[in-house]
Amino acid sequence: MARHLITSALPYINGIKHLGNMVGSMLPADVYSRYLRQRGHDVLYICATDEHGTPAELAAKEQGLPVAEFCAQAHDAQKAVYDGFALAFDYFGRSSSAQNVEITQHFARRLNENGFVEERAIRQVYSPTDGRFLPDRYVEGTCPHCGYDKARGDQCENCTRVLDPTDLINPRSAISGSTDLEVRETKHLFLLQSKLQHEVEEWVSRHEADWPQLASSIARKWLTEGLHDRAITRDLDWGVPVPADTWPELAAEGKVFYVWFDAPIEYIGATKEWSDLDPENRDWKSWWYDVDTDVRYTEFMAKDNVPFHTVMFPATELGVREPWKKVDYVKAFNWLTYYGGKFSTSQKRGVFTDQALDILPADYWRYFLIANAPESDDSSFTWEHFTATVNKDLADTLGNFVNRVLSFSKKRFGEDVPAGSAAGEAEAKLGEQIAELLAEYESQMEALQFRKAAAALRALWSAGNSYLEEKAPWLEIKTDKEGAALTLRTAMNLIHLYAVVSEPFIPATAKIMREAFSLTDDTATWVTADEARTLASVPAGTPFTVPPVLFAKLTDEDLEAYKERFGGTEE
Numbered sequence: 001m002a003r004h005l006i007t008s009a010l011p012y013i014n015g016i017k018h019l020g021n022m023v024g025s026m027l028p029a030d031v032y033s034r035y036l037r038q039r040g041h042d043v044l045y046i047c048a049t050d051e052h053g054t055p056a057e058l059a060a061k062e063q064g065l066p067v068a069e070f071c072a073q074a075h076d077a078q079k080a081v082y083d084g085f086a087l088a089f090d091y092f093g094r095s096s097s098a099q100n101v102e103i104t105q106h107f108a109r110r111l112n113e114n115g116f117v118e119e120r121a122i123r124q125v126y127s128p129t130d131g132r133f134l135p136d137r138y139v140e141g142t143c144p145h146c147g148y149d150k151a152r153g154d155q156c157e158n159c160t161r162v163l164d165p166t167d168l169i170n171p172r173s174a175i176s177g178s179t180d181l182e183v184r185e186t187k188h189l190f191l192l193q194s195k196l197q198h199e200v201e202e203w204v205s206r207h208e209a210d211w212p213q214l215a216s217s218i219a220r221k222w223l224t225e226g227l228h229d230r231a232i233t234r235d236l237d238w239g240v241p242v243p244a245d246t247w248p249e250l251a252a253e254g255k256v257f258y259v260w261f262d263a264p265i266e267y268i269g270a271t272k273e274w275s276d277l278d279p280e281n282r283d284w285k286s287w288w289y290d291v292d293t294d295v296r297y298t299e300f301m302a303k304d305n306v307p308f309h310t311v312m313f314p315a316t317e318l319g320v321r322e323p324w325k326k327v328d329y330v331k332a333f334n335w336l337t338y339y340g341g342k343f344s345t346s347q348k349r350g351v352f353t354d355q356a357l358d359i360l361p362a363d364y365w366r367y368f369l370i371a372n373a374p375e376s377d378d379s380s381f382t383w384e385h386f387t388a389t390v391n392k393d394l395a396d397t398l399g400n401f402v403n404r405v406l407s408f409s410k411k412r413f414g415e416d417v418p419a420g421s422a423a424g425e426a427e428a429k430l431g432e433q434i435a436e437l438l439a440e441y442e443s444q445m446e447a448l449q450f451r452k453a454a455a456a457l458r459a460l461w462s463a464g465n466s467y468l469e470e471k472a473p474w475l476e477i478k479t480d481k482e483g484a485a486l487t488l489r490t491a492m493n494l495i496h497l498y499a500v501v502s503e504p505f506i507p508a509t510a511k512i513m514r515e516a517f518s519l520t521d522d523t524a525t526w527v528t529a530d531e532a533r534t535l536a537s538v539p540a541g542t543p544f545t546v547p548p549v550l551f552a553k554l555t556d557e558d559l560e561a562y563k564e565r566f567g568g569t570e571e
Contacts (some may be wrong), residue, residue: 003042009301010050016354018343020336023369024302030087034504038525048093048270049075052239053259054137067238084357093270100269104240104262116319125165129178133235141168193227196315215332219310232261264313290323298329334374363506371454383562387554398461399550405491406546419540420485431533464494493535518543
């Protein structure tokens with residue numbers, strides 16, 4: 001089977017992420033990875049915390065912690081949430097790892113050797129009080145456009161205007177608060193992307209037809225506007241150090257690489273972290289180096305990250321002049337909004353992933369988010385929509401089907417799957433329908449069309465309910481007990497099928513459904529078309545148990561409580 005390398009956008013180290021971050025990269029990557037594993041493919045799903053840059057230093061300062069300690073704690077806190085969401089990373093690394101330092105420095109040296117790095121003098125804000133140059137985010141002040149008095153030197157969060165530190169009114173140091181600021185000359189390294197423009201255009205032209213329109217249009221827009229040379233170093237205490245053997249003067253000044261340069265390299269670094277845990281059995285280079293025809297590489301990210309991964313990082317890889325694996329398919333997502341407005345970490349607007357898990361188990365969120373993934377356009381989270389989806393799809397369509405089939409069978413036939421009569425016309429018709437719906441589900445998963453895949457999965461669940469309503473075993477048993485037993489046995493086989501094919505979406509619930517049956521040799525990872533037609537994987541006589549209610553219906557009181565806690569009006 002094919003080898004699949006999968007990465008999702010690296011979550012930044014600051015703070016627990018909101019639902020928009022979850023559905024924009026990590027969750028769909030997990031669903032796709034799980035599906036591929038079930039189909040027998042060799043899958044490596046890699047992610048990591050993005051730990052360098054100004055915000056990490058400032059957050060550590062606010063908490064009174066050394067930045068390394070802050071990042072270690074924040075990494076563990078984020079990983080705990082992702083574990084709660086059942087994200088099955090093969091490895092979840094850290095961009096501050098020694099492996100990322102080593103590979104980032106290697107890339108920088110090679111780019112320099114190939115003539116794609118240049119040292120340039122620039123003018124930058126300097127704070128005599130702090131005794132250091134201040135990167136953009138270390139300068140705060142009043143926005144000249146909207147008057148917001150906590151605007152940063154790179155952007156005003158209030159009006160979203162892009163700024164330069166010198167644009168700010170009454171600028172001050174974010175470290176000390178000092179207003180005694182100067183503009184001085186300093187030196188930084190620049191990646192000469194302009195020299196790589198033609199190569200990147202040729203590379204994108206070979207791939208963009210296969211990408212979603214969102215990804216290809218963003219990449220083409222950046223290329224049309226032209227690639228500009230960009231600084232790849234910063235004056236920070238925390239980051240991948242500039243190697244002294246190549247740039248001794250800048251290294252002596254404490255320059256580190258800019259986070260946008262080292263973060264994408266961490267995909268490779270994290271794979272090496274994974275490999276170094278078991279070097280006898282894991283080979284990181286077999287996934288990343290000289291493997292273009294062997295490995296299919298799929299990236300998942302929200303649209304704001306697309307330029308970095310379709311244009312800027314490929315430019316870096318091309319400039320290194322080594323056969324590093326480049327992305328084959330970029331699955332880009334639009335925004336998930338909260339009642340039409342932005343989720344905001346700083347303003348605590350919307351539902352954050354740790355809060356979500358405090359309210360309900362992960363499968364509620366996993367299903368809703370993927371079923372409403374912002375693929376072709378932005379989608380809006382509302383509590384009304386969430387409640388309706390949970391109640392209709394999860395509680396009524398799937399949960400109720402499982403509960404009433406198993407409960408009724410236990411009550412009327414005991415704790416073993418009943419035998420009943422031979423399958424008839426209704427069962428043959430159902431089998432063909434299930435095989436057709438399963439093929440549609442597989443097709444949409446292969447195409448990474450998650451909303452359509454969720455609709456196909458929902459249709460599979462609905463088919464079981466339609467069959468049950470048509471056969472009505474609660475009436476059938478009055479006149480044809482063997483026929484009722486057949487109906488229930490067929491429905492139990494549907495439950496097992498649902499357990500297998502629903503696992504990418506709702507893994508915890510799938511496990512509960514599967515374990516309801518005491519099968520001696522249940523090793524199925526997927527369901528073939530013939531198995532779907534015959535619906536005979538759970539034979540008569542198999543002991544079973546009735547699990548607790550799979551999905552509790554949400555009430556009007558729940559809805560009002562959620563809206564009161566998190567807000568629930570259009571922005």
